[in-house]
Amino acid sequence: MKFRTQRISWLFFATCMLLLCLQIVYGFIMGFAHMGYDVLHDYIPFNTARATHTNVLVVWLLCGFMGAAYYIVPEESGRELWSPKLAVVQWASLLLVAVTAVIGFHFNWWEGRKFLEIPRPLDYLVVINVLSFVLNIGMTTFTGKRYTTTGMVLLVGLVSAALLYLPGMIWFDSQVMDSYFRWWVVHLWVEGVWELIMGAIMSYLLIKLTGVDREVIEKWLYIIVGLTFVSGILGTGHHYYWIGAPEYWLIVGGVFSALEPLAFLGMALYGVTMARRGGRKHPNKIAMYWTVGCGIMSFVGAGFLGFAHTLPSVNIYTHGTLVTAMHGHLAFWGAYAMIVLAIISYAMPQMTGRKFFDTWVPEWAFWISNIGMLSMTCAFAVAGVTQVYLERRVGMDFLEVQAAVAVHFTALVLAASLFTLGILLFIYDFIRYGFPSDEAVEGAAEPEAAAAK
Amino acid sequence: MLSKSQARLFFAVATGGFSFVFLGLTVDTVMQVPERSHSENITEEVIHGKELWESNNCMGCHTLLGEGAYYAPELTKVVDRRGAEWMRIFLRDPQAMFPGQRKMVQYDFTEDEISALIAFFDWNGKIDTNGFPAEHDLAPPAPVVVAATSGADAMATAPAMVATVCMACHAVGGNGGNIGPAFEGVGNRYTEDELDRWLADPASVKPGTAMPNLGLADDVRGDLVEWLMTLD
Numbered sequence: 097m098k099f100r101t102q103r104i105s106w107l108f109f110a111t112c113m114l115l116l117c118l119q120i121v122y123g124f125i126m127g128f129a130h131m132g133y134d135v136l137h138d139y140i141p142f143n144t145a146r147a148t149h150t151n152v153l154v155v156w157l158l159c160g161f162m163g164a165a166y167y168i169v170p171e172e173s174g175r176e177l178w179s180p181k182l183a184v185v186q187w188a189s190l191l192l193v194a195v196t197a198v199i200g201f202h203f204n205w206w207e208g209r210k211f212l213e214i215p216r217p218l219d220y221l222v223v224i225n226v227l228s229f230v231l232n233i234g235m236t237t238f239t240g241k242r243y244t245t246t247g248m249v250l251l252v253g254l255v256s257a258a259l260l261y262l263p264g265m266i267w268f269d270s271q272v273m274d275s276y277f278r279w280w281v282v283h284l285w286v287e288g289v290w291e292l293i294m295g296a297i298m299s300y301l302l303i304k305l306t307g308v309d310r311e312v313i314e315k316w317l318y319i320i321v322g323l324t325f326v327s328g329i330l331g332t333g334h335h336y337y338w339i340g341a342p343e344y345w346l347i348v349g350g351v352f353s354a355l356e357p358l359a360f361l362g363m364a365l366y367g368v369t370m371a372r373r374g375g376r377k378h379p380n381k382i383a384m385y386w387t388v389g390c391g392i393m394s395f396v397g398a399g400f401l402g403f404a405h406t407l408p409s410v411n412i413y414t415h416g417t418l419v420t421a422m423h424g425h426l427a428f429w430g431a432y433a434m435i436v437l438a439i440i441s442y443a444m445p446q447m448t449g450r451k452f453f454d455t456w457v458p459e460w461a462f463w464i465s466n467i468g469m470l471s472m473t474c475a476f477a478v479a480g481v482t483q484v485y486l487e488r489r490v491g492m493d494f495l496e497v498q499a500a501v502a503v504h505f506t507a508l509v510l511a512a513s514l515f516t517l518g519i520l521l522f523i524y525d526f527i528r529y530g531f532p533s534d535e536a537v538e539g540a541a542e543p544e545a546a547a548a549k
Numbered sequence: 550m551l552s553k554s555q556a557r558l559f560f561a562v563a564t565g566g567f568s569f570v571f572l573g574l575t576v577d578t579v580m581q582v583p584e585r586s587h588s589e590n591i592t593e594e595v596i597h598g599k600e601l602w603e604s605n606n607c608m609g610c611h612t613l614l615g616e617g618a619y620y621a622p623e624l625t626k627v628v629d630r631r632g633a634e635w636m637r638i639f640l641r642d643p644q645a646m647f648p649g650q651r652k653m654v655q656y657d658f659t660e661d662e663i664s665a666l667i668a669f670f671d672w673n674g675k676i677d678t679n680g681f682p683a684e685h686d687l688a689p690p691a692p693v694v695v696a697a698t699s700g701a702d703a704m705a706t707a708p709a710m711v712a713t714v715c716m717a718c719h720a721v722g723g724n725g726g727n728i729g730p731a732f733e734g735v736g737n738r739y740t741e742d743e744l745d746r747w748l749a750d751p752a753s754v755k756p757g758t759a760m761p762n763l764g765l766a767d768d769v770r771g772d773l774v775e776w777l778m779t780l781d
Binding site: 126129130132134137141142143144146147201204206207208209210213245269270271272273274275276311314315316318319321322323325326329330332336337338339340341342343344345346348412413415416417418420421483485488489490491494495498 | 551552553556557559560563564567568570571574575577578579581582583585586588591595596599602603604605606607608609610612613614615616617618619620621622623647650651652654669672673676677678679680681682683685686687688689
């Protein structure tokens with residue numbers, strides 16, 4: 097850690113850990129409900145559990161991105177954070193909004209639009225919150241000593257994510273228009289600007305961990321985020337097949353979303369190639385695991401499994417079934433959860449000055465959580481494909497089919513237990529590192545930092 | 550080999566170019582959607598239905614246009630599939646229709662709210678969705694019913710709710726559901742009083758039965774019993 101104020105990201109990372117636990121708890125509630133044990137129905141009905149599960153995910157990933165930005169941007173621009181006080185206030189208010197939203201979900205207070213369930217008054221608070229975050233990061237960048245591609249891509253990603261939240265706040269009388277512009281937020285976030293953020297964090301980590309020349313890494317960063325937008329922007333069309341939009345979206349969406357795996361393949365190759373080329377053996381190999389793992393799993397989950405049901409001739413049967421849940425779980429895990437866990441794994445030793453690289457805990461956390469999540473994906477896949485055939489193709493009744501696939505949710509819950517064990521190990525490791533320390537400032541001399549002097 | 554400035558150029562041109570195309574297609578879509586979705590039929594009632602749909606987070610369990618969660622049925626064509634009558638009874642008390650099965654929250658909707666929801670679903674069901682949801686292309690062919698004639702006769706005199714509500718679970722002349730028993734011969738098996746008591750409160754006659762209390766008015770119930778007694 098080169099600057100004292102980078103430690104603020106610890107607050108955000110700790111929040112990630114807490115919210116991740118909450119997300120897992122609500123995931124289990126839904127898993128059991130699918131098995132037939134909806135014992136909490138009177139207190140936490142399925143729609144409450146579902147809204148909590150997905151919104152807490154979005155908030156903890158955003159928290160992770162913000163933490164990453166507060167850690168990376170001072171270092172990339174060569175100065176302390178513009179206003180550490182604002183950052184702390186921003187953290188506290190974000191947490192307050194998240195907690196209020198989750199409590200509201202339990203009292204039927206929400207705006208029931210998939211992924212954007214938080215009630216409208218809170219939407220405005222989120223906007224103010226994100227603006228103050230962007231202001232802080234922006235001022236740090238523009239008054240800094242240097243501009244780097246990594247820093248700028250991160251900033252552009254964060255600003256665009258903030259702007260793209262706005263179309264989701266327009267009221268439409270028509271469900272078709274509502275859905276059309278809701279995807280501007282959801283799709284253009286996760287298959288657009290969030291990939292900029294992911295790419296930038298990955299690029300930062302690869303520069304730090306591999307010792308490959310910054311120019312080379314950042315050149316490929318441009319290519320990969322360029323590919324993301326080539327495929328991702330018009331790839332939004334795969335959400336427009338069946339909602340009442342014109343027929344040409346079947347072709348536009350089909351062709352461009354078929355290209356989306358390329359961007360993720362790029363991410364995977366990017367991680368693997370840079371890791372091989374790096375002459376330096378960074379002692380923090382667990383951060384390397386998460387970084388390269390993120391590239392690979394995002395290709396499998398977001399790229400490959402997304403492609404598996406994106407073509408219109410397949411999607412007309414799989415749209416709105418558990419097949420989507422299969423893709424969703426591995427995609428969010430591989431692309432976004434893992435990049436946040438990667439930056440946490442990298443930053444914790446830097447911030448605290450404690451170097452627990454070589455213990456078994458973080459390594460097992462990595463393998464167990466990944467194997468758990470892959471197993472969950474398989475359980476969802478079996479349940480989803482069965483549902484598609486029985487319900488959508490043979491025409492069996494919905495509830496009969498759900499009863500038939502309930503057994504696969506037993507497998508899902510078992511796999512989820514394994515996943516949870518991995519996450520608990522990760523959190524144990526996080527707690528073991530303790531709080532950031534002033535002694536860590538400039539204590540960890542990076543070769544790149546030394547070269548810059 | 551590609552230089553960094555060329556890579557940056559690729560990024561800028563790709564992003565700018567495809568954003569431009571996307572905005573163009575959006576303008577065209579916004580112009581076509583009113584016709585494809587019959588937006589002239591969006592009445593106050595439909596809008597109220599949409600507000601109810603959102604304020605209760607129905608998408609947290611159901612899908613509409615295939616979007617939502619996967620815990621409860623797809624609702625795009627629900628009015629075609631179930632009929633407004635059935636939906637009205639269901640929405641008054643969701644758990645009564647499927648006792649012992651997956652639960653829906655009891656929202657205590659007013660009759661006006663139920664009408665608004667049905668209007669909202671009805672409007673959604675008429676959107677041109679490019680063929681979604683698909684036909685059941687692997688469905689086994691419908692069985693040929695030999696004794697269809699008596700069923701057809703019976704249906705001619707049946708009250709309207711038989712086709713829209715009862716046949717969701719019961720069959721007449723080989724058509725209808727298989728959750729409850731077929732209606733043929735019911736007039737021989739029970740007396741008028743027994744059927745009346747049964748329809749008024751099924752659970753008091755047979756605790757734990759899957760038959761819901763439909764909350765029928767006395768005259769509606771009377772007509773139904775009268776018709777059931779003709780099935781011998």
